[in-house]
Amino acid sequence: MDWLTHLVWHDGKCLGVDGNFWTVFWKGIGWLGNAVFFSRFFVQWQATERKRQVVVPVLFWWLSLAGSLLLLSYAVFYNKDYVVIFAYAFTWIPYIRNLMIHHRHEERHLACPGCGTSCPPQSNFCSSCGTRLTASGEKAP
Numbered sequence: 001m002d003w004l005t006h007l008v009w010h011d012g013k014c015l016g017v018d019g020n021f022w023t024v025f026w027k028g029i030g031w032l033g034n035a036v037f038f039s040r041f042f043v044q045w046q047a048t049e050r051k052r053q054v055v056v057p058v059l060f061w062w063l064s065l066a067g068s069l070l071l072l073s074y075a076v077f078y079n080k081d082y083v084v085i086f087a088y089a090f091t092w093i094p095y096i097r098n099l100m101i102h103h104r105h106e107e108r109h110l111a112c113p114g115c116g117t118s119c120p121p122q123s124n125f126c127s128s129c130g131t132r133l134t135a136s137g138e139k140a141p
């Protein structure tokens with residue numbers, strides 16, 4: 001466990017943090033970014049286990065975006081390591097694109113006139129109450 005102690009405590013610093021305010025601030029941003037970015041795996045894993053099929057919940061993309069922007073700001077303003085900057089410089093593009101596509105898909109959902117359940121686009125029947133759905137959201141004859 002010496003290696004672990006050395007990893008946490010090194011050169012009189014805990015996780016690379018000394019007493020300097022800006023060091024504490026930016027290390028905090030960097031660790032928060034790591035925590036947010038890493039937490040997305042548990043969100044995706046839990047959603048997949050729950051549905052028993054591979055799914056990527058919208059929260060996964062929000063955590064990806066927030067975590068990568070925190071890590072990018074840490075890399076740009078504190079770490080200044082171009083390898084780390086490049087690693088997070090462009091990842092926000094597919095995250096935002098997936099959030100846009102998800103938002104459009106949600107907007108096309110049909111509200112069931114029978115029970116109000118939000119049903120996926122192109123649904124013919126409500127998954128909750130079985131009411132026949134139309135594109136306009138009115139009750140079918």
Ligand SMILES: [Zn+2]
Pocket residue numbers: 112113114115116117126127128129130131
């Ligand atoms: Zn319904």
